[in-house]
Amino acid sequence: MCGIIGLTGQERAIDRIFPGLLALQHRGQDAAGAVTFENGFQLKKGNGLVYNVFNAKNIERLNGNTGIGHVRYPTVGAGSADDAQPFIITTPYGIALAHNGNLVNFFELKKDLVENELRYLNSNCDAEVILNLLSVEMTRTDLKNLTPEKLFAALRMVYDRLNGSYAVVAIIANKGLLAFRDPRGIKPLIMGSNGSSFCFASESVALDLLGYEEMNDVKAGQAVFIDSGGNLHKEQIASGDAAACIFEYVYFARPDSIIDGIGVYEARLRLGEELGKCCKQEGIMPDVVMPIPDTARGAALMVADVLGVRHREGLIKNRYIHRTFIMPTQEMRIEAVRLKLNPIKPEIKGKNVLLVDDSIVRGNTSREIISLVRSVGARKVYYALYSPPLRFPCVYGIDMQTRGEFIARGRSIEEIRRSINADALVYQTNEGLIKGVGAGSRGFCTACFTGIYPTEIPRSLMDRIERDREAPKLLDE
């Protein structure tokens, strides 16, 4: 998962891209970058948070009214500084590009570019592959008289070769700003306009912050080009059955975003309602319902509503702690969880507590949270998830565990309950997930729950994912 933003208009682009990236920071804390264009590209990127990478001095030199930005969550590759985005190519044509997603056929495409197109690729990032493919196809057109039609024709050739998820923003030097989304719309991309500028972003929250009121999602398989005169051109490049990532609504996206017309907060409320019904069916009757912060807040409210019991905050999160490595002893593990979450003892002591969470990956954190809640005097600890069991790795840009590490892989609900030491465990159903998100007739990717992938997946990729993700092991989920 990454965040992208692209902007062109009458203002200095970086003055809007910087706050836009801050609004997208939750989508990636590993690296950040931006490139602007004015008589050439100006680039700044590096590892770390947006505030670590940018300062007044480097923002000052990023001149130009067209720019793109990126925050990275590592996907393909080890996440080195070389893999930070955006990427630039200057010959035979100037293009800068940033992308959110994951190409399932990345290794084949990279090999092909190196061996057959004689391209030198400097990173393990699939954005560089998309950039080079676009450059290759553009060189086959009349570059001197590049029109939107010729650009879209080149893009059509690129789409023919890409397999996987991609939402892309790109600057075409002296020509304009290009944005496009994969044929299934797996990754989100929204566009805003205000009469003097156009902005593309992964989530509407960035456009809200920048004051855009008119917004439209870029459709699955659609490309949008804003030329240097500020004219808008749209083209349906490819079509396929829509398969937007349903996990955006469960976990990734900010609750104040709207993705493909569905409000994330509203989706989480509905997911909580569906989960509440499951809890009722299971006969769970707690004294109090508590969210595991922060994503589960809306869902926990609705679970309490459906059950007709009190809702309280019982765990307070230190939002400045990110990753906690596996600790050798139980005491150290509880301490590591405590660094992130501290219980409000009077709300827990002597009560039957229902904890609501978004999902369980390996189960380590859930186990430690339950242990923590018991240690401050809970009588019983029930655990409820507003998504179904996660059993399959994501190949579209979400760095989840390998199949073998999913706690739900090959285990019954009862076995998982025992493993995390809960007094009861309730999962959302697959039907509840779809209904809760409010899918209607829309298509969603649910592959990490169902194992049904919306694109072809080479067996070699699955093997590689499992190899690459074996170490280091993190306690985080």
Ligand code: SF4
């Ligand atoms: S596999 Fe899961 S996380 Fe990955 S795109 Fe599909 S729904 Fe989203």
